[in-house]
Amino acid sequence: MKLVDVHCHIYHEMFKDSFDEVLERAKSAGVKRILLSGVNPEGNIKVLSYVKKHPEMLRASLGIYPIDALGIEPDGTGLPVHKGAIDLEQQFAFIRDNLSHVTAIGEIGLDFYWVEKEKTYVQQAENFRRIIRFAKEIKKPIIIHSRKAEKECIDILEEELPNREISVNNHCFSGKKNLVLRAAALGHYFSIPANVVKSQQFQMMVELVDLKQLLTETDAPWLSPYADKPSEPAFVGLSITKIAEIKKMTPEDVAAQIWQNYVRVFGEK
Numbered sequence: 321m322k323l324v325d326v327h328c329h330i331y332h333e334m335f336k337d338s339f340d341e342v343l344e345r346a347k348s349a350g351v352k353r354i355l356l357s358g359v360n361p362e363g364n365i366k367v368l369s370y371v372k373k374h375p376e377m378l379r380a381s382l383g384i385y386p387i388d389a390l391g392i393e394p395d396g397t398g399l400p401v402h403k404g405a406i407d408l409e410q411q412f413a414f415i416r417d418n419l420s421h422v423t424a425i426g427e428i429g430l431d432f433y434w435v436e437k438e439k440t441y442v443q444q445a446e447n448f449r450r451i452i453r454f455a456k457e458i459k460k461p462i463i464i465h466s467r468k469a470e471k472e473c474i475d476i477l478e479e480e481l482p483n484r485e486i487s488v489n490n491h492c493f494s495g496k497k498n499l500v501l502r503a504a505a506l507g508h509y510f511s512i513p514a515n516v517v518k519s520q521q522f523q524m525m526v527e528l529v530d531l532k533q534l535l536t537e538t539d540a541p542w543l544s545p546y547a548d549k550p551s552e553p554a555f556v557g558l559s560i561t562k563i564a565e566i567k568k569m570t571p572e573d574v575a576a577q578i579w580q581n582y583v584r585v586f587g588e589k
């Protein structure tokens with residue numbers, strides 16, 4: 321089976337000393353591609369350095385997380401920190417300069433969990449629209465994190481991508497049934513993390529969405545399927561077995577379809 325983890329943060333300080341082992345375990349588990357997701361300029365630099373070191377396996381998704389863009393610092397996430405608001409144009413220029421190493425743009429989106437919607441909606445929405453337009457220009461798929469902002473994200477994506485100009489993957493989607501169906505009808509993809517083994521939210525999504533629109537991820541070190549250890553790409557096979565169980569298919573068939581979806585969305589050969 322060829323497995324893929326389309327969203328993780330293994331450049332997190334937690335993996336500083338175990339990075340090579342984490343990659344080895346992923347390889348042994350059949351993982352062929354891992355997308356590292358940046359959230360700010362400092363993180364994006366780190367993502368690129370790892371991807372250049374392991375071009376056979378790692379791919380870069382460069383992002384501008386909404387909170388980082390505003391210059392609000394969620395403390396102690398363990399990811400590289402950016403001081404002050406992000407200059408979007410500067411970051412776009414950086415991404416263009418490294419375009420041959422860039423597979424996707426993300427994570428990006430809206431976040432009304434860490435900051436109040438009333439105070440930040442206008443600025444967050446404007447940043448989000450600018451990043452979507454940029455991704456459209458450079459023709460790269462986008463990876464969305466919509467935290468307590470699922471409907472608002474879908475509204476904006478629907479407006480900005482009237483002709484489905486680029487693929488959209490919803491990472492860690494927490495919206496209700498009707499929003500899952502609405503995004504699916506717009507052709508969005510959903511990446512299912514390994515903690516689908518215990519999360520009813522993700523199980524519901526697997527039930528509702530066509531397998532052709534599903535992907536797999538781990539969000540390592542977060543969203544772990546285990547209570548006592550952080551997530552890592554090697555666990556992505558758990559998503560496959562759970563999806564197979566729900567869809568009443570063999571894991572082999574599910575993995576093959578997810579791999580095809582990955583190739584379609586991210587332009588991989």
Ligand SMILES: [Zn+2]
Nearest residue numbers: 327357427539
């Ligand atoms: Zn993430």
